[in-house]
Amino acid sequence: MAMPMESPVMFSNVGKTKWWQRGIFASQTGYVLLALAVLLVIMHFASPYFFTEGNIQNVAKNFSFIAIATLGVTFVIITGGIDLSVGSMMCFSAMITSMVMTELSAPGSPAGALFVHMAADGKTVVANLPGLILLVSILAGLGVALIAGLVNGFCIAVLGLSPFVTTLGMLSIVRGLGYVVSNGRGSFPGGPDADRFYALTSGDVLGVPVPFIYLIVLALAMAVVLHHTSFGRHVFALGGNEKAAELTGIPVVRVKIEVYVLCALAAGLQGIIISGWLGSAPANMATSYELNVIAAAVIGGANLAGGIGGPLGAIVGCVLLEVIRNGLVLAQVSSYWQQTLVGVIIILAVLVDRIRSRMN
Amino acid sequence: MANADATPVLELSGIGKEFGAIRALHGVDMHVMPGEVVGLMGDNGAGKSTLVKIIAGNFRPSHGEIRFAGKAVHFSRPVDARAVGIEVVYQDLALSDNLTAAANVFLGRELKRKFGPIALLDHKAMAARALELFGELRSETRPDDLVKQMSGGQRQAVAIARTRLSNARLVMMDEPTAAISVRQVEQVLGLIHRLKEQGVAVMLISHRMPDVFAVCDRVIVMRRGEKRADKPIHETSPEEVTALITGAKEAA
Numbered sequence: 001m002a003m004p005m006e007s008p009v010m011f012s013n014v015g016k017t018k019w020w021q022r023g024i025f026a027s028q029t030g031y032v033l034l035a036l037a038v039l040l041v042i043m044h045f046a047s048p049y050f051f052t053e054g055n056i057q058n059v060a061k062n063f064s065f066i067a068i069a070t071l072g073v074t075f076v077i078i079t080g081g082i083d084l085s086v087g088s089m090m091c092f093s094a095m096i097t098s099m100v101m102t103e104l105s106a107p108g109s110p111a112g113a114l115f116v117h118m119a120a121d122g123k124t125v126v127a128n129l130p131g132l133i134l135l136v137s138i139l140a141g142l143g144v145a146l147i148a149g150l151v152n153g154f155c156i157a158v159l160g161l162s163p164f165v166t167t168l169g170m171l172s173i174v175r176g177l178g179y180v181v182s183n184g185r186g187s188f189p190g191g192p193d194a195d196r197f198y199a200l201t202s203g204d205v206l207g208v209p210v211p212f213i214y215l216i217v218l219a220l221a222m223a224v225v226l227h228h229t230s231f232g233r234h235v236f237a238l239g240g241n242e243k244a245a246e247l248t249g250i251p252v253v254r255v256k257i258e259v260y261v262l263c264a265l266a267a268g269l270q271g272i273i274i275s276g277w278l279g280s281a282p283a284n285m286a287t288s289y290e291l292n293v294i295a296a297a298v299i300g301g302a303n304l305a306g307g308i309g310g311p312l313g314a315i316v317g318c319v320l321l322e323v324i325r326n327g328l329v330l331a332q333v334s335s336y337w338q339q340t341l342v343g344v345i346i347i348l349a350v351l352v353d354r355i356r357s358r359m360n
Numbered sequence: 361m362a363n364a365d366a367t368p369v370l371e372l373s374g375i376g377k378e379f380g381a382i383r384a385l386h387g388v389d390m391h392v393m394p395g396e397v398v399g400l401m402g403d404n405g406a407g408k409s410t411l412v413k414i415i416a417g418n419f420r421p422s423h424g425e426i427r428f429a430g431k432a433v434h435f436s437r438p439v440d441a442r443a444v445g446i447e448v449v450y451q452d453l454a455l456s457d458n459l460t461a462a463a464n465v466f467l468g469r470e471l472k473r474k475f476g477p478i479a480l481l482d483h484k485a486m487a488a489r490a491l492e493l494f495g496e497l498r499s500e501t502r503p504d505d506l507v508k509q510m511s512g513g514q515r516q517a518v519a520i521a522r523t524r525l526s527n528a529r530l531v532m533m534d535e536p537t538a539a540i541s542v543r544q545v546e547q548v549l550g551l552i553h554r555l556k557e558q559g560v561a562v563m564l565i566s567h568r569m570p571d572v573f574a575v576c577d578r579v580i581v582m583r584r585g586e587k588r589a590d591k592p593i594h595e596t597s598p599e600e601v602t603a604l605i606t607g608a609k610e611a612a
Binding site: 224227228229230233234236237239240241243244245247248249250307308 | 452454470
């Protein structure tokens, strides 16, 4: 049916948008990145300790502790949703992981008998297959996150409940379950695979903290998924115009469930990593982290109205928050100022973006 | 095309629809030929939207039969209607503002390239095809521009290009000229002519008398859920159509 083009399409009345007015340069992420660069320069002059290897490692580790969950919540925010349950999810996944690990490492118990046996000296517990306990316990932790994410997604996409209310409920449910299973005491990774667990979660490779490596790998994967797969395209379409997405035949329900599951899994993984660094999973772990995570995503340019966001923004938001925290410590300002400053920055970042879009 | 011209692309007979006690449509017979532009007019509540939604597969008719290209069809979802070749350009155009023109054209049917087990979007092919479609529609629209930066006419072109992608045989346009400037109205009417040239049947649902008379071959007037008139455009006048819409004249 295609007709030959009689005349090439000409653009006489519209010019091409200038490079600094499109892409990252015209986005909030770009402005915040610039602000971050300025801040780093100021920090360098303000404190001789800032750019020392130890401090940079510390900063990289600290922001990686919320950045993976921020990647997950960014998916949800791009679709125009919100997930308030990430903090509780971190705690619950971490708790289940360390509880399963401890349980499977008890030689006397029926489950433990499959995984461990006593060494000849009668005191040391030895794994039947090194690493298997670790694998099973991490899968268990991610499994509970998967279930919670599915429930979130089902309530929001199928039953049509509001994301805010659903995930607020899930925040409470998951936190409560954490207290129930641990009796409020929290849990500790233990058994023959514990050292392996610590190495995987809080170790480093050639001086680079492993959480940071996970973050970079996941962020790159997320960038590919968002911009080069049809799933990513549908995530953006959903945030841009949900009705249009539905009318064009996008499986809206499936995409929504998938983003909440992805978000829950990211939070679960994040929680497991944090518990490795803490050495335990206390029942009040990661309380109110959902606010830091959402704040970082918003500062980095994710739009709560949907349709805008990405992994770079998520990371930039997290780095900015951590550099400010770190800077206040180095400058010996009372750390109580931190929260106030974070609030100011959230509003400033959104304000600058608003002023910019008014000017265009 | 001579053979295809003989069979109507769409034929409705005795279509009726009740919502509980309310009779929204009653005994509607109509047909649309390939390459024909039919104007569907009527006041609010006359049953236009219900009729369009039945043809588009949003509602099932309570009575009557729909035949598409000579075959009886039953749509239970909009996807079914689209599968046989019926596309709807919605009043609000159903575009995602935050995506590019090409992304919107291909929304839900993206072109992909396989890299082993992973299928990645083929941006180049989609942009090239979108540019081709905009060229066919003589629209100055760049595939890589974001829809939110576009004029009303360009947005219409994007929505219409989407229907061309699937080689639809019937395109229904719901109030395409309701909220755009005079120059853009010209563009949209031009787009309708392009579709007609390519043998696509168009149903134009509109309140704007001048547009209907400028572009349609035939006009159908609905009132109180019934078809009151079905005339070639040169045998009627805006005054007569107005009288039919308001009820000053019962039928023609």
